[in-house]
Amino acid sequence: MTLSPLLDLGVSTPILAAPMAGGPTTSALVTAAARAGGLGFLAGGYRTADALAEQIVQVRADGVAFGVNLFAPNPVPIDRDAFRRYARTIAPDARAHGVDVLTAGITEDDDHWSDKIDLLLSDPVPVVSFTFGMPEAAVIAALKAAGTVVVQTVTSAAEARQAEEAGADLLAVQSSAAGGHSGTLTPQHLPAPVPLTDLVGQVRQAVPLPLVAAGGVATPADATGALRAGAAAVMVGTVLLRSDEAGTSRPHRTALADPAQRRTVVTRAFTGRPARALRNGFTDRYTDLAPAGYPALHHLTSPMRKAAAAAGDPEAINLWAGTGYRRATAEPAALILQRLASGL
Structure with a gap:
């Protein structure tokens, strides 16, 4: 070709x-x-x-x-009730990182x-x-x-x-x-x-x-x-x-190099749109509960993910990775x- x-x-x-x-x-x-x-x-x-x-x-x-x-x-517009239910569901994880998702509005930009x-x-x-x-x-x-x-x-x-x-x-x-x-x-x-x-x-x-x-x-x-x-x-x-030039966050880099037998999963838990990531605590708890709804869920979880990344916590961030990670x-x-x- x-x-x-x-x-x-x-x-x-x-x-x-x-x-x-x-x-x-x-x-x-x-x-x-x-x-x-x-x-x-x-x-x-x-x-x-x-x-x-x-x-x-x-x-x-x-x-x-x-x-x-x-x-x-x-x-993918999200049903308002589904959005509120999911916000309540993830609220404990968000609060653990200093973020209140219960007052978040629906952003469809x-x-x-x-x-x-x-x-x-x-x-x-x-x-x-x-x-x-x-x-x-x-x-x-x-x-x-x-x-x-x-x-x-x-x-x-x-x-x-x-x-x-x-x-x-x-x-x-x-x-x-x-x-x-x-x-x-x-x-x-x-x-x-x-x-x-x-x-x-x-x-x-x-x-x-x-x-x-x-x-x-x-x-x-x-x-x-x-x-x-x-x-x-x-x-x-x-x-x-993990390349020298990449801007990948420290906890993301660490998770990619972790010898533990993580696997990848396809999840909507972070953004409401299918994405492949390394399995972590957030995907385990919420993959089966997350509704379809992009970009509303992306905006809902974004403050929590940023706070978790800053704190070096890989269990509450989107560790995007393909099967060859x-x-x-x-x-x-x-x-x-x-x-x-x-x-x-």
């Missing part, structure tokens, strides 16, 4: 760094990915347009190609969507990728007219066909093994546990667009397998969480990416 249009951006090694919102992705990590021959994506999620613009300036100063990832609006699109149209970047939802075709067309390559995250062949019809240039094919949020367009349902190579094959049969495979890629063999299945490149995130190592990102490419 050809890397085009990635080749036009100077990508020589088909190992890309995934955007990881909430802190792990830094401008230094994006630059390191580019200098290793790949491409990195700034994580625009949970940032204002001004904060994103500052990161764009930082990466541009390094003189490398890069991408920006946005959360496209695809809200769009993550500064219009402001970020305006930014990327007025000051175009090489690549923009979308997850959670799919932009209107007019937004995709406007970005492409500005010279931007558009990547859409999909989790099934049906979503791939929608993205092709909307005008996407490339597809990021994300399997359920991926760490963090699933990019599914139907977050009311848990993503099907289809192996990445099988999913790439299904999407390849459905659409002719170049594919970037993501989810559970942690070894050279994983990368090679995805490329042989028909992907033009692979995208990795979890294996970079044991391969995450504490070293420069370039070495991690080069090792993944060693079997190509």
